[in-house]
Amino acid sequence: MKLHRKTGLRATALGALVVSGALVLTACGSDDNASPAGEKKTASASNVKCDDAKGQLLAAGSTAQKNAMDLWVKNFQAACAGVEVNYQAIGSGGGITKFNQGQVAFAGSDSALKEEEVAESQKICKGGKGINLPMVGGPVAIGYKLDGVDDLVLDAPTLAKIFDSKITKWNDPAIAKLNPGAKLPDTAIQAFHRSDESGTTQNLGKYLSEAAPADWKHDPKTKSWPAPGGQAANGSSGVAAAVKDTNGAIGYFELSYATASNISTVKLNTGAAQPVEATTENASKAIAAAKIKGTGNDLALSLDYKTKAEGAYPIILVTYEIACDKGNKAETLPTLKAFLNYTVSEEGQKVLSDAGYAPLPAEIATKVREIVPTLS
Amino acid sequence: MATATTHTPPPPGRNDTARAKASAPSQAGDRIFSGLSRGSGITLLVIMAAIAVFLTYRAILAIADNEGNFLTTSEWNPAGDPPVFGIAVLAFGTIVSSIIAMAIAVPVAIGIALFISHYAPRRLAAPLAYVVDLLAAVPSIIYGLWGAIFLVPYLDGLNKWLDQYMGWTYIFDKSGEGVARNMFTVGILLAIMILPIITNVTREVFLQVPRMHEEAALALGATRWETIRMSVLPFGRSGIISASMLGLGRALGETMAVAVVLSPSFIISGRLLDPGGGTFAQNIAAKFNEANEYGRDALIASGLVLFFITLLVNGAARWIIGRRKEYSGANA
Numbered sequence: 001m002k003l004h005r006k007t008g009l010r011a012t013a014l015g016a017l018v019v020s021g022a023l024v025l026t027a028c029g030s031d032d033n034a035s036p037a038g039e040k041k042t043a044s045a046s047n048v049k050c051d052d053a054k055g056q057l058l059a060a061g062s063t064a065q066k067n068a069m070d071l072w073v074k075n076f077q078a079a080c081a082g083v084e085v086n087y088q089a090i091g092s093g094g095g096i097t098k099f100n101q102g103q104v105a106f107a108g109s110d111s112a113l114k115e116e117e118v119a120e121s122q123k124i125c126k127g128g129k130g131i132n133l134p135m136v137g138g139p140v141a142i143g144y145k146l147d148g149v150d151d152l153v154l155d156a157p158t159l160a161k162i163f164d165s166k167i168t169k170w171n172d173p174a175i176a177k178l179n180p181g182a183k184l185p186d187t188a189i190q191a192f193h194r195s196d197e198s199g200t201t202q203n204l205g206k207y208l209s210e211a212a213p214a215d216w217k218h219d220p221k222t223k224s225w226p227a228p229g230g231q232a233a234n235g236s237s238g239v240a241a242a243v244k245d246t247n248g249a250i251g252y253f254e255l256s257y258a259t260a261s262n263i264s265t266v267k268l269n270t271g272a273a274q275p276v277e278a279t280t281e282n283a284s285k286a287i288a289a290a291k292i293k294g295t296g297n298d299l300a301l302s303l304d305y306k307t308k309a310e311g312a313y314p315i316i317l318v319t320y321e322i323a324c325d326k327g328n329k330a331e332t333l334p335t336l337k338a339f340l341n342y343t344v345s346e347e348g349q350k351v352l353s354d355a356g357y358a359p360l361p362a363e364i365a366t367k368v369r370e371i372v373p374t375l376s
Numbered sequence: 377m378a379t380a381t382t383h384t385p386p387p388p389g390r391n392d393t394a395r396a397k398a399s400a401p402s403q404a405g406d407r408i409f410s411g412l413s414r415g416s417g418i419t420l421l422v423i424m425a426a427i428a429v430f431l432t433y434r435a436i437l438a439i440a441d442n443e444g445n446f447l448t449t450s451e452w453n454p455a456g457d458p459p460v461f462g463i464a465v466l467a468f469g470t471i472v473s474s475i476i477a478m479a480i481a482v483p484v485a486i487g488i489a490l491f492i493s494h495y496a497p498r499r500l501a502a503p504l505a506y507v508v509d510l511l512a513a514v515p516s517i518i519y520g521l522w523g524a525i526f527l528v529p530y531l532d533g534l535n536k537w538l539d540q541y542m543g544w545t546y547i548f549d550k551s552g553e554g555v556a557r558n559m560f561t562v563g564i565l566l567a568i569m570i571l572p573i574i575t576n577v578t579r580e581v582f583l584q585v586p587r588m589h590e591e592a593a594l595a596l597g598a599t600r601w602e603t604i605r606m607s608v609l610p611f612g613r614s615g616i617i618s619a620s621m622l623g624l625g626r627a628l629g630e631t632m633a634v635a636v637v638l639s640p641s642f643i644i645s646g647r648l649l650d651p652g653g654g655t656f657a658q659n660i661a662a663k664f665n666e667a668n669e670y671g672r673d674a675l676i677a678s679g680l681v682l683f684f685i686t687l688l689v690n691g692a693a694r695w696i697i698g699r700r701k702e703y704s705g706a707n708a
Contacts, residue, residue: 063665091665168553188553195640197666222453223666231554231639231651234662238636240525245529352664 044287046078048342052334060088061095061108064199064254065136065319067355069108071345075351085339086325089223092199092319093223099322100124105332106323106340109137110199112300113322126376128326131298133368135343137358139283140200140207141313143243143263144250146170148185153178155269162250163191163208164216165229170248178269192242192251195232197223203317210305211314248340253279254317256356268315271308280315280358288361289320297325297371299364316358326376344368428683435677438670448676450642452659454667454674461674463681465642469559469653470682473634474627476563476648477570481627482620484567492575494580494604505579512572514537520636523565524557528637531556531564535649551650557639560648562655565633570623577622581615582608614697620694628686631657656682 054244059069066089073085090098095107096117096182102124112132113121121130149170150246154162158174161167167174171184194201202223208216219311225232233242236253240261243251250266255278259266267275276282289307294300305314321340328336342348349359360368424502425486441459449462488508492501535556542548589607598606639651660675667675 093668093671097669188557190553195638196636196662199666211552219456222455224452227640228643231557232641233524233557233639234469234636241525242555242557245525248553 018209019274042151047347049074049338050080050083051338051341053080053083053338054335055082055331056084056086057332057335058086058088058104059095059106059108059321060098060104061088061322062092062110062199062319063089064110064138064317065089065108065357067256068136068352068357071351071355072339072348075348076339076342079342080338083335083338091197093197096253096322098225099130102137102329105329105336106321108319109322110317110319111202112294112298112320124327125324126327128324130322131222131296131325132294132300132320132372133340133344133371134287134301134318134321134360134364135321135340136300136319136352137283137287137357137360138317138319138356139255139278139280139313140204140252140317141255141258141263141278142250142252142266142268142315143240143258144266145245145247146185146187147247149179150264151179151182151184151266151267152264153269153275156208157215159266160208160212160215162189163193163204163230164218164227165191166215187248190246190249191230192239192246192249193225193227193230193232194236194239195225195234198236199223199319200236200252200254201225204315206303206314207326211359222315233274252315254356255283259356266312270312270314272310272312274310275314276311278313278315278354280353281309283316283358284361285309285312286314286316287318288312288363290364292364292367297374299371301364323375325371327375329374333375337372340372340375341369344372401544409678411665417556428680431676431680431683432682434673435680438673438677439671441488442674450644452642452663454671459670459674461678462680463656465644465654466656466659466678467685468549468628468644470628470650470655470685472653473559473562473655474624476560477566477627478620478624480567481574482616482625483572485571485578485619485623486616488571488575489578489582490604490608493579494600494608501698505576508575510572511568512576516569517632517636519565519569520633523561523633523637527565527704528556528561535560539649547646547648549647551647552650554639554651556649557651558649559638559653562638563648564636565637566627566630569630569633570626572627574623577619578612578616581612581619584615585611597673617693617697621690624689625686628682628689629657630655634658635661 007042011073066087069087069089073087076085077083092109092111094114095104096109098104099107100117100120100123104213109132113130118129122128124130130141142154146152154175155178158167158178161174168189170187170189172191176182176184202221205216205218205226206335209218209220231242231321233239233251236257239251240253240257240263243249244261244263255265257263258278267277269275286307286309287301287303289309289312290297290301290303293302300320303316307314321343323336323340344360344365349365352359359365385397426503442454442461443458444451444460444462446462448464449524450464451459453459454461492505492508496504497595534557535550538548539550543550585608589611590603593603593607634655636705638654638658640658640662641652642654643652645652656678660679663671663675
């Protein structure tokens with residue numbers, strides 16, 4: 001092989017590497033679908049209390065609250081000079097692992113700490129333990145694509161049967177009964193679920209097994225999809241893309257994915273007078289029905305999936321921030337408190353709904369606001 | 377990884393004299409080079425051993441608590457109580473998808489390589505070779521996105537056609553509804569991904585065929601195809617095998633593209649067109665983020681199995697190449 005030919009090849013390969021590398025980098029940067037952070041948020045940033053916040057605050061965990069975190073971090077850093085908050089969205093499991101290894105000041109998680117995880121946290125929290133502080137809520141929307149049908153109502157038993165491959169046609173009598181007047185086609189239902197493990201899957205499973213125990217007999221605690229049938233796609237974005245592309249498809253994802261891709265969402269017949277739409281407001285109403293099951297300063301919630309309250313959308317996901325009640329690292333404690341003070345404050349909660357999340361209902365938010373200053 | 381070299385080391389006789397010269401104290405450069413290369417070789421072995429030790433250590437912890445049979449269970453629930461996980465589905469899926477990929481990619485790659493090296497006009501051959509090389513520079517997640525967004529909808533029609541006319545073969549029988557997020561699609565995608573590496577190495581080997589061999593064949597009155605069959609293919613055989621093994625290595629370990637395209641489920645089914653199945657790397661990518669520490673150990677245990685499968689495949693390839701030394705470049 002001649003030399004100049006080889007160098008030409010190298011140059012081309014290098015060019016390709018640069019181009020594709022740039023593509024990858026931009027791909028990484030552009031998954032922030034909460035970017036249109038308006039001017040009013042920067043204005044509200046002036047209300048942030050920085051106290052003694054300084055230096056770097058490391059955190060990791062749930063991807064479900066990533067967009068909320070991005071907004072909070074941006075506002076907080078804009079208000080408090082010299083502070084850097086670094087939240088790695090690596091998944092709840094990973095976040096808890098890092099927290100219990102003492103690598104991060106707090107973890108974000110879609111589910112409260114398990115007993116053995118609390119026991120493990122006592123090693124890191126000298127004289128204390130890890131506690132769950134509810135911080136962000138959000139509706140899990142059931143998106144569908146069915147040509148000719150744009151106002152679909154379902155209830156928990158029908159949803160369970162659809163996702164369990166018991167109902168396989170869109171013109172099934174059970175669906176027709178809930179949608180009088182709709183022209184349901186004789187199309188096969190293609191139910192999509194997540195192929196990766198996810199707190200979103202877990203929350204839908206919990207909802208189905210509580211609201212329709214007779215029709216959903218799978219393990220409600222698992223984060224991977226428990227039912228045998230159906231099809232899968234990777235991540236909420238993958239499920240949303242698959243639903244958008246396939247006629248007769250139905251799937252679940254956080255509400256922001258449905259709004260971003262213009263996917264119709266199912267209204268739920270919860271037993272209330274009117275079917276409930278998946279909106280941030282309706283999710284907040286459902287979170288208000290939750291009971292606190294944690295003891296002491298722990299605010300782990302037990303969600304009421306069977307709520308019949310008017311306008312309460314019951315398929316919800318609540319993410320917690322997990323920190324030590326006592327024994328937080330001295331050097332990050334002031335920053336941790338200042339940051340959590342901001343996220344649970346009225347301004348902090350207000351920005352959430354723009355990013356597709358549900359603000360905490362007043363009662364729970366008040367409790368969190370009481371606990372954050374007591375962290376030590 | 378199988379090496380892509382087309383020349384086996386020179387026979388021992390020549391080697392000895394070369395070494396005797398190299399050991400002369402005056403030639404410092406030679407000694408430094410020999411030390412460097414020996415050091416690199418040892419470093420490589422140490423790294424491999426470290427990986428094996430790490431995987432084994434973490435895997436033992438998880439496997440010890442596993443309630444299922446690690447090799448034959450088709451379920452994955454290491455966070456369950458009791459923990460149950462097995463690699464049967466993953467091993468099956470990994471091997472099946474790689475076989476499909478190889479069945480498609482190897483003949484096509486040989487065809488492209490022959491076209492570039494022997495048939496294409498010079499002006500076309502060079503750009504074509506560049507284009508094939510460029511395919512190797514595309515990151516696998518891009519292949520995955522392309523596969524999920526473009527390939528899957530387009531393969532729907534092919535799937536329906538295969539189901540209708542080839543359904544009697546069982547493997548092309550499509551039992552239910554569902555878009556083409558299946559092992560067959562994964563195999564096609566993997567085939568495209570491993571094509572450049574196989575083509576590239578094979579083309580290089582074909583270009584190494586001694587001119588005399590081809591001219592001799594032509595002089596005997598052989599047509600161009602006969603020349604290729606009599607001199608190029610036999611000469612290149614071990615090279616083709618090495619190239620295929622390099623490609624197979626990539627197909628076995630491909631992660632993101634498979635994770636994005638496949639609709640996984642823990643079922644072993646020979647029906648390639650139904651959504652389902654899974655591969656080692658895909659399963660690790662899908663479960664790693666949300667797994668607890670125990671689940672991660674279980675995933676590492678499955679990674680260890682992939683490590684062994686890859687070792688076995690490459691060992692087998694070396695053995696095949698070793699048996700066919702008479703065709704390799706050293707004797708040309």
